[in-house]
Amino acid sequence: MTEDKRFVTKITPKSKDFSKWYTEVIRTAELADYAPVKGMMVIRPYGYTIWEKIQELLDKRIKESGHSNAYFPLFIPESFLQKETEHVKGFSPEVAWVTHGGEEELEERLAVRPTSEAVIGNMYSKWINSWRDLPVLINQWSNIVRWEKVTRPFLRTTEFLWQEGHTAHENYEQAQKETLQILSMYQEFVEKELSIPVISGKKTDREKFAGALATYTIEALMSDKKALQMGTSHNLGQHFSKVFNIRFEDRNQNLQHVYQTSWGVSTRLIGALVMAHGDDSGLQFPPRVAPVQVVIVPISKGNWKENILPTAQKMESQLKNSGVRVKLDDREEFTPGWKFSQWEMKGVPLRLEIGPKDIEKNQLIAVRRDTREKESVPFDSLIDKVPHLLKDIQKSMFEEALKFQKSNTYQTEDYQEFKSIMDSKKGLVKAYWCGNSQCEEKIKDETMATIRAVPLIPQEKRSSKKCICCGAQTDTLAYFAKAY
Amino acid sequence: MTEDKRFVTKITPKSKDFSKWYTEVIRTAELADYAPVKGMMVIRPYGYTIWEKIQELLDKRIKESGHSNAYFPLFIPESFLQKETEHVKGFSPEVAWVTHGGEEELEERLAVRPTSEAVIGNMYSKWINSWRDLPVLINQWSNIVRWEKVTRPFLRTTEFLWQEGHTAHENYEQAQKETLQILSMYQEFVEKELSIPVISGKKTDREKFAGALATYTIEALMSDKKALQMGTSHNLGQHFSKVFNIRFEDRNQNLQHVYQTSWGVSTRLIGALVMAHGDDSGLQFPPRVAPVQVVIVPISKGNWKENILPTAQKMESQLKNSGVRVKLDDREEFTPGWKFSQWEMKGVPLRLEIGPKDIEKNQLIAVRRDTREKESVPFDSLIDKVPHLLKDIQKSMFEEALKFQKSNTYQTEDYQEFKSIMDSKKGLVKAYWCGNSQCEEKIKDETMATIRAVPLIPQEKRSSKKCICCGAQTDTLAYFAKAY
Numbered sequence: 001m002t003e004d005k006r007f008v009t010k011i012t013p014k015s016k017d018f019s020k021w022y023t024e025v026i027r028t029a030e031l032a033d034y035a036p037v038k039g040m041m042v043i044r045p046y047g048y049t050i051w052e053k054i055q056e057l058l059d060k061r062i063k064e065s066g067h068s069n070a071y072f073p074l075f076i077p078e079s080f081l082q083k084e085t086e087h088v089k090g091f092s093p094e095v096a097w098v099t100h101g102g103e104e105e106l107e108e109r110l111a112v113r114p115t116s117e118a119v120i121g122n123m124y125s126k127w128i129n130s131w132r133d134l135p136v137l138i139n140q141w142s143n144i145v146r147w148e149k150v151t152r153p154f155l156r157t158t159e160f161l162w163q164e165g166h167t168a169h170e171n172y173e174q175a176q177k178e179t180l181q182i183l184s185m186y187q188e189f190v191e192k193e194l195s196i197p198v199i200s201g202k203k204t205d206r207e208k209f210a211g212a213l214a215t216y217t218i219e220a221l222m223s224d225k226k227a228l229q230m231g232t233s234h235n236l237g238q239h240f241s242k243v244f245n246i247r248f249e250d251r252n253q254n255l256q257h258v259y260q261t262s263w264g265v266s267t268r269l270i271g272a273l274v275m276a277h278g279d280d281s282g283l284q285f286p287p288r289v290a291p292v293q294v295v296i297v298p299i300s301k302g303n304w305k306e307n308i309l310p311t312a313q314k315m316e317s318q319l320k321n322s323g324v325r326v327k328l329d330d331r332e333e334f335t336p337g338w339k340f341s342q343w344e345m346k347g348v349p350l351r352l353e354i355g356p357k358d359i360e361k362n363q364l365i366a367v368r369r370d371t372r373e374k375e376s377v378p379f380d381s382l383i384d385k386v387p388h389l390l391k392d393i394q395k396s397m398f399e400e401a402l403k404f405q406k407s408n409t410y411q412t413e414d415y416q417e418f419k420s421i422m423d424s425k426k427g428l429v430k431a432y433w434c435g436n437s438q439c440e441e442k443i444k445d446e447t448m449a450t451i452r453a454v455p456l457i458p459q460e461k462r463s464s465k466k467c468i469c470c471g472a473q474t475d476t477l478a479y480f481a482k483a484y
Numbered sequence: 485m486t487e488d489k490r491f492v493t494k495i496t497p498k499s500k501d502f503s504k505w506y507t508e509v510i511r512t513a514e515l516a517d518y519a520p521v522k523g524m525m526v527i528r529p530y531g532y533t534i535w536e537k538i539q540e541l542l543d544k545r546i547k548e549s550g551h552s553n554a555y556f557p558l559f560i561p562e563s564f565l566q567k568e569t570e571h572v573k574g575f576s577p578e579v580a581w582v583t584h585g586g587e588e589e590l591e592e593r594l595a596v597r598p599t600s601e602a603v604i605g606n607m608y609s610k611w612i613n614s615w616r617d618l619p620v621l622i623n624q625w626s627n628i629v630r631w632e633k634v635t636r637p638f639l640r641t642t643e644f645l646w647q648e649g650h651t652a653h654e655n656y657e658q659a660q661k662e663t664l665q666i667l668s669m670y671q672e673f674v675e676k677e678l679s680i681p682v683i684s685g686k687k688t689d690r691e692k693f694a695g696a697l698a699t700y701t702i703e704a705l706m707s708d709k710k711a712l713q714m715g716t717s718h719n720l721g722q723h724f725s726k727v728f729n730i731r732f733e734d735r736n737q738n739l740q741h742v743y744q745t746s747w748g749v750s751t752r753l754i755g756a757l758v759m760a761h762g763d764d765s766g767l768q769f770p771p772r773v774a775p776v777q778v779v780i781v782p783i784s785k786g787n788w789k790e791n792i793l794p795t796a797q798k799m800e801s802q803l804k805n806s807g808v809r810v811k812l813d814d815r816e817e818f819t820p821g822w823k824f825s826q827w828e829m830k831g832v833p834l835r836l837e838i839g840p841k842d843i844e845k846n847q848l849i850a851v852r853r854d855t856r857e858k859e860s861v862p863f864d865s866l867i868d869k870v871p872h873l874l875k876d877i878q879k880s881m882f883e884e885a886l887k888f889q890k891s892n893t894y895q896t897e898d899y900q901e902f903k904s905i906m907d908s909k910k911g912l913v914k915a916y917w918c919g920n921s922q923c924e925e926k927i928k929d930e931t932m933a934t935i936r937a938v939p940l941i942p943q944e945k946r947s948s949k950k951c952i953c954c955g956a957q958t959d960t961l962a963y964f965a966k967a968y
Contacts, residue, residue, distance in 0.1 A: 035557040036564065036606050037594060045552035045622060052553065068529035069536065073519040074596075074627055074643050075580075080520065096559075097584040098596065101631035101642075102577045110521060112558075112582065112596070122520050132817075138529060143558055143627065147585035158585075159558050333616075 011345070013280040018224040023153065025282050026274060029346045032153045039151035039158035043267065046346070049291035050270050051161060055141065057193045057288065058163065058265070061185050067137040067165060072119050074143075075110035080118040083243040087117065090210020094146040096158075112145040117211060117236070117262055120166045121244030128168060128258060130249045135178070136168040136258075144266070154271030155228070155484055162266035168246065168258040172237070175259035179235040182263045183216045186231040194269065195286035195397035196220045196276045197405050198230055199428070199479055201453030206437050209262075213237035219452045219479070221405045222275035225426035227452045227481035230272055233263035276401055283347025284369055286397050287390035293325040294386060295343045299336050299355030312354055315364070315382060322383050324390075344369060349393045350386065352377075370397055415468050418480070422447040426482055433478040434467035443469055449480040495829070497764040502708040507637065509766050510758060513830045516637045523635035523642035527751065530830070533775035534754050535645060539625065541677045541772065542647065542749070545669050551621040551649060556603050558627075559594035564602040567727040571601065574694020578630040580642075596629040601695065601720070601746055604650045605728030612652060612742060614733045619662070620652040628750070638755030639712070639968055646750035652742040654734065656721070659743035663719040666747045667700045670715040678753065679770035679881040680704045680760045681889050682714055683912065683963055685937030690921050693746075697721035703936040703963070705889045706759035709910035711936045711965035714756055717747035760885055767831025768853055770881050771874040777809040778870060779827045783820050783839030796838055799848070799866060806867050808874075828853060833877045834870065836861075854881055899952050902964070906931040910966055917962040918951035927953055933964040 011028050014021040026032050031047030034040075043051065059069070075098060082088045091114045098110040113119065120138075128136060141163045151157050165182060169175040183200055190196050198218040208215035212234035219227050240246070241257040250256045277284040287293050298304055298312040312328055319326040327348075329339050336353070343351060353365040363376045366385070370393050377385045408427030412418050421429055433439060433451065444450055454476060462475040495512050498505040510516050515531030518524075527535065543553070559582060566572045575598045582594040597603065604622075612620060625647045635641050649666065653659045667684055674680050682702040692699035696718040703711045724730070725741035734740050761768040771777050782788055782796040796812055803810040811832075813823050820837070827835060837849040847860045850869070854877050861869045892911030896902050905913055917923060917935065928934055938960060946959040 033607065033610070036561060036603065037557055037559045040557040040559065042557065042607055043555040045554045048554045049552070051555075068533070070529045070532045071527040071535075071645065073521055073524040073526065074629065075521045075524065077520060093586045095586065096582045096594075098580045099583045100581040100593075102579065109584075110580075119520065123517065123526055126517070145558065161555065 011282065014223070014278060015280055021278070021280075022274060025278060025345070026153050029283050031270065031274070031283075034153075037158070039148055041153045041157050041159075043161075046291050047270060050273065050285070050289050051267055053289040053291075054193070054265075054269055055163075058189055059141075061189055062139050062163070062165070065137075065181065065185065067139045067167075070138050070140055071142070072113075072116050072123065072140055074113055076113055076116075076119045078109045078111060080122060081111050083118065084211045084240060086239075087211035091115065091146075094148065096145045096147050113142075114144060114146045115262075115264075116140065116142075116164055116166065117240050118244070121240045121246060121260075124166075124168055124241075124258070124260075125244050125246045128246055128248050131170055131251050134168060134170050134248060134258065135174065137165075137178075138167065139163055139165045152271075154267055154274070157267075160267045162264050164262060164264040167261045168241070169261070170248070170250065170256075170259070172235075172259050175235055175237070175261050179214070179216060179233045179261045179263070182233040182261070183218065186233065186263075186265060187218050190218060190220070190230055190269070190272075191398060193286070193288045194273055194276075195288075195394055195401060196230070196272060197398065197402040199405075199453055199455065201455040201479065203232070204437065204440060204451050204454065204478075206440055207451065209234045211236065211239050212262075213239065217453050219481075219483075220272060220276060221408055221428055221481070222272070222484070223278065223404065224275065225408050225482075227428065227479075227483040228268070228272050228275065229452070229483070230269065231263070231265035234261060236260040236262060277397060278347070281341070282345030284397070285347040285349060287349045287394050290325065290347065290349050292327045292343075292346070292348045293390055294319060294327070294350045294352060295339075295348045296326065296328045296352045296354065297336055297339045297343070298328075298330060299353060299358075300332070301356060304356075307356060308354055308359060311359060311379075315352065315354070315379075318383055319386060322387070324386055340367075350389055352386075368393055370400070413465060413468065418443075418468055419447055422449045422480075422482065428452070429480045430477055431468040431480060432465040432474050433476050434470055434472040434474045435476050436467075436470070436472075439467055439469035443480065447480075448482050450483055451478045452481050452483060454478045495766065498707070498762060499764055505762070505764075506755075506758060509762060509829070510637050513767050515754065515758070515767075518637075521642070523632055525637050525641050525643075527645075527754075530775050531754060534757065534769070534773050535751055537773040537775075538677070538749075538753055539647075542673055543625075545673060546623050546647070546649070549621075549665065549669065551623045551651075554622050554624055555626070556597075556600050556607065556624055558597055560597055560600075560603045562593045562595060564606060565595050567602065568695045568724060570723075571695035575599065575630075578632065580629045580631050597626070598628060598630045599746075599748075600624065600626075600648055600650065601724050602728070605724045605730060605744075608650075608652055608725075608742070609728050609730045612730055612732050615654055615735050618652060618654050618732060618742065619658065621649075621662075622651070623647055623649040636755075638751055638758070641751075644751045646748050648746060648748040651745045652725070652730065653745070654732070654740075654743070656719075656743050659721070659745050660719050663698070663700060663717045663745045663747070666717040666745070667702065670717065670747075670749060671702050674702060674704070674714055674753070674756075675882060677770070677772045678757055678760075679772075679878055679885060680714070680756060681882065681886040683889075683937055683939065685939040685963065687716070688921065688924055688935050688938065688962075690924055691935065693718045695720065695723050696746075697723065701937050703965075703967075704756060704760060705892055705912055705965070706756070706968070707762065707888065708759065709892055709966075711912065711963075711967040712752070712756050712759065713936070713967070714753065715747070715749035718745060720744040720746060761881060762831070765825070766829030768881070769831040769833060771833045771878050774809065774831065774833050776811045776827075776830070776832045777874055778803060778811070778834045778836060779823075779832045780810065780812045780836045780838065781820055781823045781827070782812075782814060783837060783842075784816070785840060788840075791840060792838055792843060795843060795863075799836065799838070799863075802867055803870060806871070808870055824851075834873055836870075852877055854884070897949060897952065902927075902933075902952055903931055906933045906964075906966065912936070913964045914961055915952040915964055916949040916958050917960050918954055918956040918958045919960050920951075920954070920956075923951055923953035927964065931964075932966050934967055936963045936965050936967060938962045
């Protein structure tokens with residue numbers, strides 16, 4: 001392995017085989033590895049740091065909007081899951097069951113949580129009594145298990161990490177307001193922190209969460225032109241409060257069932273970062289969530305340890321002190337060229353090179369991962385320049401991704417054209433749809449495209465057109481795409 | 485419930501029934517609640533905030549000492565657990581087993597992790613090849629399941645949250661150095677952040693971790709004079725690296741097995757905070773980890789909403805801006821006296837009262853939870869005074885606890901006296917012990933006291949005495965106590 005390390009491990013170019021590139025880059029960059037249990041993964045330190053940044057940046061938003069974190073149990077009694085009919089139908093094929101504790105067989109099987117509505121509903125029924133107890137605004141960061149048949153690191157794994165918000169309100173309007181506020185929060189978070197533009201809207205009944213009144217989603221276009229669901233926010237109505245008997249005395253002293261929401265994003269977002277921003281050279285992370293934002297590579301020629309290394313070390317500590325996540329790569333066993341490729345592959349947004357000539361000129365060379373632009377930066381202005389460059393990279397990465405999304409979004413009223421786009425170019429297609437699930441199924445069968453989201457368009461801005469499939473008159477526009 | 489809330493829920497005084505007080509205060513203060521699965525708990529927002537503070541303050545130390553976080557899978561194949569004989573003996577009576585995924589029965593049972601040595605060992609064998617890959621310094625924050633028969637919130641629950649560090653080194657000395665460094669880190673963390681003094685030392689073979697070469701521990705005396713294990717650090721030697729075949733090419737090109745450590749603290753620390761600092765009035769949290777550090781209670785007399793509330797709101801926002809976790813209790817349905825008791829019960833370290841006379845004098849009254857001292861503070865100096873008071877409370881809480889620990893630590897060379905202390909006064913007893921597990925067992929059978937730790941005393945400072953039990957000559961001093 002030490003010998004192999006002298007050469008950059010070659011990964012299949014993205015342009016050649018996207019799917020192979022995806023798994024190779026994840027393992028080579030040490031984001032994740034396969035675990036000994038089928039469908040499970042290990043998130044390695046380099047990948048886990050991204051999750052820590054996501055948690056930090058999203059948790060801040062969750063708390064600022066009035067929510068608190070809590071922790072609910074991993075195991076849910078089978079009878080609880082079965083209380084909500086749609087819910088149990090949706091989840092039981094995916095549940096891992098605990099049947100024994102120590103040497104004893106359990107009287108009732110326990111589900112390893114595939115989501116926590118049932119156990120949280122049970123607790124809320126104890127905690128909520130009056131309108132004064134509302135709203136309840138709780139979030140949980142936890143692990144989740146779903147027994148998936150086909151898995152891919154980050155995108156679909158038997159175990160994953162997520163946050164799940166669970167709120168309870170006095171009436172439908174407040175629950176609906178919460179559902180949409182969280183959807184906006186997710187959109188703002190993903191676009192700003194992950195530099196990934198999304199479309200948002202409502203899921204069709206076929207695609208909604210098992211047990212929800214309505215599911216709202218944010219979806220992004222990956223660089224292979226397939227869509228990925230990035231996060232969902234559900235208005236649960238009174239479905240769960242009725243089966244778990246979560247009642248409160250309202251302002252008029254009447255007993256009512258609460259109105260609930262739930263919402264979540266997961267470690268899937270790391271997969272989105274890989275697929276939205278990566279290229280043939282490897283990963284590309286937006287600075288706000290990059291595990292390493294800046295790598296310093298001293299040009300190891302001649303007496304570099306005496307002439308260059310001390311300056312590089314000084315730069316490292318200056319940047320560290322100003323809050324930059326910086327790494328100095330001073331390893332002797334690798335050439336500078338090898339290091340350049342290695343850190344490009346690992347997606348570090350900015351590289352600082354420093355050689356003998358730079359020392360003479362009191363400068364260094366800054367190279368952007370996104371545009372590969374090089375510029376010389378005087379030592380004196382390093383501390384000002386680096387944060388400025390990182391901010392700029394964050395912004396251009398979003399703009400690039402937005403340009404890509406726009407140039408791969410089509411609108412058509414002709415089903416033949418629709419089919420031909422899905423067949424050749426892929427991407428997002430906006431088309432009118434009658435609202436009937438038979439058309440939705442037919443389109444899926446014939447093109448493999450599903451409705452990703454029905455955008456929330458105010459009544460007055462809608463026009464009446466023909467359903468792309470059956471021709472029936474409709475004012476519902478939908479985003480279609482092939483999806484993960 | 486709204487009606488009940490008008491009166492402070494009475495909890496059993498600690499002095500009357502410690503055990504009843506413990507569970508009542510935890511539920512009444514809304515730290516935790518019982519979950520629908522036996523032995524599991526829900527950590528409610530007020531309790532979870534303490535865990536978030538513990539995570540933040542400890543994670544900083546873990547990272548500053550060079551460790552990175554990662555995430556390993558929840559499930560461990562049965563065959564992995566069985567590889568290390570002592571390990572499987574120690575843990576299999578406590579394992580929850582997954583036997584079904586979806587509709588299918590699994591070919592091999594999966595353990596819900598009771599600890600992660602086995603699965604991490606398997607991964608390390610893939611990742612480690614050369615001395616250049618060492619040390620590996622990884623930590624994980626996760627949930628753990630152990631099928632316990634007798635459970636108590638925070639102290640012993642079927643599921644709990646913890647951090648587990650897992651490191652790999654080139655030789656024994658480095659592993660031993662890491663083991664002891666972590667032990668010191670835990671001690672410094674618990675004493676400084678939780679204001680709980682601890683004793684530290686080595687566990688006896690009877691009490692060590694299943695599969696370790698040696699286990700080191702920090703132990704604290706709770707206010708009922710029983711000891712609680714607060715954290716452990718294990719030198720695993722090559723036990724796991726031999727069974728999981730974690731080998732590396734050393735600096736002389738020889739293949740060797742790595743030397744490992746593992747170490748952890750858990751949500752049990754929240755139970756320690758309750759038991760070490762609580763009193764008849766309820767909880768008492770040290771400011772550094774208190775969910776709410778300061779509560780402002782306006783005296784709701786006359787036109788208080790016009791005359792007092794605006795000042796209280798201004799104070800709240802000033803304190804919030806200066807980084808204090810502050811809560812303004814402006815509820816109308818409760819009296820100030822009720823609120824005082826309520827927030828005392830919830831363990832808030834500092835209360836600020838503000839009434840009509842205070843407004844006239846441009847001052848407020850600050851009341852400490854620990855000493856109950858009152859002092860008036862001019863509005864102008866609020867922002868300086870509050871952090872100063874909080875710091876002082878943090879320090880005096882430690883000093884109080886240390887005084888308690890010292891006055892309940894005894895040393896004796898007489899077994900009758902030893903028995904009588906354990907019978908009546910309880911506390912920590914320092915006594916010489918021959919090192920034989922038969923004496924250890926006998927003492928346990930006769931007094932219910934176990935050896936909590938063998939303090940690390942340098943050879944030159946030891947004296948030769950008689951074993952408290954069998955009278956054999958020995959230079960090993962041990963701390964005995966009844967323990968949780």
